[in-house]
Amino acid sequence: MGKPPVVYGQSTRPPRGDYARAADDYTCAQNHAAYTAADHATYRRLYERQSALLPGRASEAFIAALPSLGIKDHIPRFEEINERLYQATRWQIVAVPGLIPEVPFFTLLANRKFPVTDWIRTPAEFDYIVEPDVFHDLFGHVPLLFNPVFADYVQRYGEGGLKAAELGACEMLSRLYWYTIEFGLIREAGGLRAYGAGILSSSGELAYAVQSPEPQRLPLQLERTMRTRYQIDSYQQTYFVIDSFEQLFDLTAADFAPLYARLRGLPEFAADARAAAA
Numbered sequence: 001m002g003k004p005p006v007v008y009g010q011s012t013r014p015p016r017g018d019y020a021r022a023a024d025d026y027t028c029a030q031n032h033a034a035y036t037a038a039d040h041a042t043y044r045r046l047y048e049r050q051s052a053l054l055p056g057r058a059s060e061a062f063i064a065a066l067p068s069l070g071i072k073d074h075i076p077r078f079e080e081i082n083e084r085l086y087q088a089t090r091w092q093i094v095a096v097p098g099l100i101p102e103v104p105f106f107t108l109l110a111n112r113k114f115p116v117t118d119w120i121r122t123p124a125e126f127d128y129i130v131e132p133d134v135f136h137d138l139f140g141h142v143p144l145l146f147n148p149v150f151a152d153y154v155q156r157y158g159e160g161g162l163k164a165a166e167l168g169a170c171e172m173l174s175r176l177y178w179y180t181i182e183f184g185l186i187r188e189a190g191g192l193r194a195y196g197a198g199i200l201s202s203s204g205e206l207a208y209a210v211q212s213p214e215p216q217r218l219p220l221q222l223e224r225t226m227r228t229r230y231q232i233d234s235y236q237q238t239y240f241v242i243d244s245f246e247q248l249f250d251l252t253a254a255d256f257a258p259l260y261a262r263l264r265g266l267p268e269f270a271a272d273a274r275a276a277a278a
């Protein structure tokens, strides 16, 4: 207890998870025995639907790593995934009751620990859920942690987050998370593909993000990304496209302090602001 309430983006709803069972670093045990048969069935149905949508839409690295999650017909045990994940990239997943505050979140990432929400959505939320659940966190985020370059980027992002917290710049840095780790697109030999977890775990947004003529797709550029607000409750109107995961890693090598100072004096872009209007 004594942990502050969590707010995420513009959401003011209280989070669903039971934070009383979390330790001071917000991690908890994955209570695997507490999942019901219906919970496991929800996971299996989500996994089946989503994996069928991946070819031609998800990044090659994601598709290649997905089998590393192991069992598909029920919610996996996190320890079992960790045996393979730690071998592959020295990352681990840790259970959390849901969204956690920024500093503990960044601290885990900087230590190569990815927080995974342990509860699963209800059948009524099958198509859409506001908060991340175990399906979003596992299916969306964990496969690419098996990719060494991407895994190093996420650690570096966490380290950058701790610095941003000291500088009061979390909002700007959060936009980089949003437009890369959650909603990033990558240009591959086969064409445009998704690597962001928010896209990859969404049945509707996957085809929309990659194939719809509606949203704007801009090359990833640090300044523009950090100045662009985002919407948490609709498909994105703007996506940022990378050419490789090395690009992400290289982008975050710089000290962001001068960048934050400069960006504070510049106007923001609405989530749907078109590049030409910039």
Ligand code: HBI
Pocket (backbone or CB within 6 Å): 096, 098, 099, 100, 101, 102, 105, 115, 116, 117, 132, 173, 174, 175, 177, 178
């Ligand atoms: N907590 N569990 C969890 N998962 C997230 O993705 C997450 C979070 N807390 C904060 C947070 N994301 C955002 O502030 C990111 O912008 C960094």
Ligand code: FE
Pocket (backbone or CB within 6 Å): 132, 136, 137, 140, 141, 182, 197, 198
């Ligand atoms: Fe996420």
